[in-house]
Amino acid sequence: MGLSRKEPFLLLLGVSALLLGGSAGSSSHSLRYFATIVSEPGQEVPQFFSVGYVDDQQFVSYDAKAKRRVPAVPWIRKVDKDDPQYWERNSQIVWNTEQVFRGSLVNNARYYNQSGGSHTWQQMYGCELRGDGSKGGYRQFAYDGRDYISFDKETLTYTAADVPAQNTKRKWEAEPAIAQGRKVYLEEICIEWLQRYLDYGKESLLRTDKPEVKVTRKEDYDGMETLICRVGGFYPKEIDITWTKDGEVWMQDVFHGLVSPNSDGTYYTWRSVMVDPKESERYKCHVEHDGLPNPVDVAWEEPDSNLGIIIGCVVGVLLLIGVMAGIYFKKRQDGYKAAAASDQGSNSSGTGTAVPI
Template sequence: QSWASFSGSSSHSLRYFTTIVSEPGQEVPQFFSVGYVDDQEVTSYDAKARRDLPKAPWMRKRNSQVAWNWEQIFRVGLGTLLGYYNQSGGAHTLQWMYGCEMRKDRSKVGYFQYGYDGRDYLSLDKETLTWTAANVPAQNTKRKWEANHAFLQYSKDYLEKDCIEWLQRYLDYGKETLLRTEKPEVKVTRKEDYDGMETLTCHDGEVWMQDVFHGLVSPNSDGTYYTWRSIKVDPKESEHYKCHMEHDGLPNPVDVAWEEPGESLEGGKEGSGRASNLGLIIGCVLGIIFLIAVMAGIAVYFSE
């Protein structure tokens, strides 16, 4: 039986996170925005220059867009929400998150979400062209935005078309990094425990994308990731356990079992089993998706 299973995919995502703070501190600017392609930061808003600056070398192929208008819009928006919540002072935050994803099965998803003071405020249902309000103050924004049918349709079109086109463009610009494929060494180790049981551990030494559904993920120095999973078993049953691996680079899934033991440094016996070909691949392409938001090009109306 397979006790550890890792699977990989070729999903890719474009995400933006934008925040404005009513009372910024010395280390926190009033307005800041960060963009990611998959898990790599690719653009960041410079408050002094008032424009987006590339954070990845390949992003220099794209002309930086001035984000000053967005900063102005968010200033007005934050002031509007302070009125909705009947707040006259204190530190408050407005967050705007959006993005899109191309999945391995060729399906596409997109999302807009707004938050206020760390809580949900408003999110778009692009299938019904409606906004979901998280509380009573958000109902005010919901009514205004749903009355603008052109804005609703534009938001849907952006997520399903423009955002995907930008994602494809960025993947082309940064293909040497973003589409890099590594073949990690996969092995299974065994360690005898003091209670008479054994611990089998499945190791994946080098995964390019930080995407794992179970287990721990740690970065390697070369930008890849390392992960593992363990299970405690009866020594009499250990030969029946295998580590199941899937990856886009493999023609078929691979099951790796523990093989010959050696002496461990901890006094117990430890051994490792590897697939006969050290180039066996585990697939862990991480699609952490997670909060979501909107891209420059969509007008946001935060008016009284």
């Protein structure tokens, strides 16, 4: 079965590619491109995919049938005015990449002595502007979901992950001009475009949404209890959450969930800690985020008692029943009196009949 265009590219990357997939830290920004080609038995033409991300927002993709780079968000259309050839130029670059990838599949099958089967060849490259003002850049490749080779822009060399990858390393290092061009791209051109994209999409990319923090509690089977710190509705994705005990960072019996996206573009996550119920008040959830002017510390609090509200509601209902009952019986009494007078009048005349109330 072929891969759907909607399947996450990161799931196909090698281990180190996954580690490089996120932003470098608080207030950092990244520009990343992913390209994947997949060959499967019985499939004449390998499937090719390419996407681009600014931070965690996809802003471009590639229509392989039309051979065109296409926008994925409205703000990228602002480039049309500044650079009319942008789409044509990038479409050509991605198409060239597709052709090179097809050759890489053939070469790698030969390096690994493979014949037939399903195989993938992937590339991830990009740059980052970190919160401390420093910059970073990387370009690496994976074959069949495992690290294959990566580029070191400082030494202009390549690091092969295994023996077959040494073939690619020798071939690429024999062309130093290509390595120099990749270094210039990562350190200069990529950074310039990242800054431009951040300006185009600043309303969504540079916003900060304050996290909402809530601590809940659940009892465990062994007499212990778990405090759960739920943090949601925040943007950007980078957030620092720790449990503290008496003001000191506490790491024992602490578990955490992944930072996951909400449908509105914000994120949510959680941290839990197992504690002795007698000491639960000593623990606090410490949260630091760009959307917060200062870090917050949230402890679990006993819910307010609803007994007073319940008693008030019961008394109110009883009073209401009493009033309604008084009105009802008064109406009944008045009705009977009217009926008695009517009966007496009718009987005395001998011409009328008592009318039921």
